[in-house]
Amino acid sequence: MALIVKKFGGSSVATTEKIMNVAKRILSEKQPNDQIVVVVSAMGDTTDNLIELAQGINKDPYQYTREMDMLLTTGEQVSIALLAMAFQTLGQKAVSLTGCLAGMKTNDVHTKGRIQDIQPKRVHEELDKGNIVVVAGFQGVDEKGDPVTLGRGGSDTSAVALAGALKADTCEIFTDVDGVYTADPRVAKGARKMKEITYNEMLEMARLGAGVMQPRSVEMGEYFHIPIHVRSTFTTEPGTIIREDYTMEDKDFVIRGVAHDKDVAKVAVLGIPNTPGIAFEIFSALADAHVDVDMIVQSIRNVETNITDMVFTVSLTDLPTTKEVVDKVADKLKAVAVLVEKDVAKVSIVGAGMLGNPGTAARMFGALSRAGINIDIISTSEISVSCLVRREQMEEAVNAIHDEFFPKKG
Ligand code: ASP
Ligand code: MG
Numbered sequence: 001m002a003l004i005v006k007k008f009g010g011s012s013v014a015t016t017e018k019i020m021n022v023a024k025r026i027l028s029e030k031q032p033n034d035q036i037v038v039v040v041s042a043m044g045d046t047t048d049n050l051i052e053l054a055q056g057i058n059k060d061p062y063q064y065t066r067e068m069d070m071l072l073t074t075g076e077q078v079s080i081a082l083l084a085m086a087f088q089t090l091g092q093k094a095v096s097l098t099g100c101l102a103g104m105k106t107n108d109v110h111t112k113g114r115i116q117d118i119q120p121k122r123v124h125e126e127l128d129k130g131n132i133v134v135v136a137g138f139q140g141v142d143e144k145g146d147p148v149t150l151g152r153g154g155s156d157t158s159a160v161a162l163a164g165a166l167k168a169d170t171c172e173i174f175t176d177v178d179g180v181y182t183a184d185p186r187v188a189k190g191a192r193k194m195k196e197i198t199y200n201e202m203l204e205m206a207r208l209g210a211g212v213m214q215p216r217s218v219e220m221g222e223y224f225h226i227p228i229h230v231r232s233t234f235t236t237e238p239g240t241i242i243r244e245d246y247t248m249e250d251k252d253f254v255i256r257g258v259a260h261d262k263d264v265a266k267v268a269v270l271g272i273p274n275t276p277g278i279a280f281e282i283f284s285a286l287a288d289a290h291v292d293v294d295m296i297v298q299s300i301r302n303v304e305t306n307i308t309d310m311v312f313t314v315s316l317t318d319l320p321t322t323k324e325v326v327d328k329v330a331d332k333l334k335a336v337a338v339l340v341e342k343d344v345a346k347v348s349i350v351g352a353g354m355l356g357n358p359g360t361a362a363r364m365f366g367a368l369s370r371a372g373i374n375i376d377i378i379s380t381s382e383i384s385v386s387c388l389v390r391r392e393q394m395e396e397a398v399n400a401i402h403d404e405f406f407p408k409k410g
Contacts, residue, residue, distance in 0.1 A: 005162055005172070010043060023086035025233075027090060039162060043075070046079075069148055076136035076139055080098070083134045084096035102123050104162075106148040176232070183260075188402040195240060199218055208348040228242040259349075263317065266376070269309065269310045269311075272310060278333065285326075285329050289321050291314055293312050344389070346388050373397050374390070
């Protein structure tokens, strides 16, 4: 007997027909004694549409985060009810559970919640009664019982965390792509599907923009030691397994993949005093507003006047909040100006192999320079190098770098 958690994303349940197909597929693959938990996202573009609806009331609805959560959690509630009905229509006992009913406890940071504890007592009870349990992804409840969502793409995190809490045998993430690629195949023509990738590398790829998995979900997988199988809803081909270490593929690659991120904005605070506490002033204000800051560069602008500039990137979604917070701090610091640039993108290489290969970053810069692409900001981690480039050159940059590290065969 196996306990299996399967997650189906929005595109897999976009229509009632697709929901029926998901139910049929699960039943056709189910062994008689398997216990199955299915985590689902909202149908198709539902979440986007709900956000748009809210924007009809206020153009920046994310200032009302609790109400956004009240609104957004309805999306997943629709799909769990319909999928449970689909199972019942096919003669299979099934029950739908909201995040709350499934025991997902989160902190109270609305729209960016984090799972703090899972008490899946009800899930176990329903499984023991012979039900397939359909759980709403992307949502949990805080201490007060208020709904909290886990950030865009949060259903992945719900699924992996639930698999961990249930001590599931496997966790399968069904999506509209058939695995993890060395770059986004829609952007890099030569991108190849990987059989395996480590948690660390996948986490870095996800953080740097590979949209396949929400970064938190990969962290959860590592924490619970649950291998995550990312695969296609529409075929039965095996996909990519995210796990601790490689088991089958050659490990002689220098980098594992190329990631890109268009959801970036650059903010520059110009002409601020170069004195202790300035970075703290700016970034603690942003942290208090729950804004994640990514690349940070501080430059000495003028040695004589001891004035400097602080340049950093945030996600486009966080830009309105960032601007508001930074304008206030800039006033206080008597900064000369706050500049915002939206037409930028981040291109990154990822791979644990680059730790012992100092030439890797140089190869990336070489590929960009040969393509005539200017680098605006560079940042590095132990297993990645990222470059900020102009948005309109992003595709070219991804291809140039990918061709450098994954030359076309034949
Ligand atoms: N429905 C949510 C979103 O679109 C959660 C998810 O799909 O994972 O972000
Ligand atoms: Mg999604």
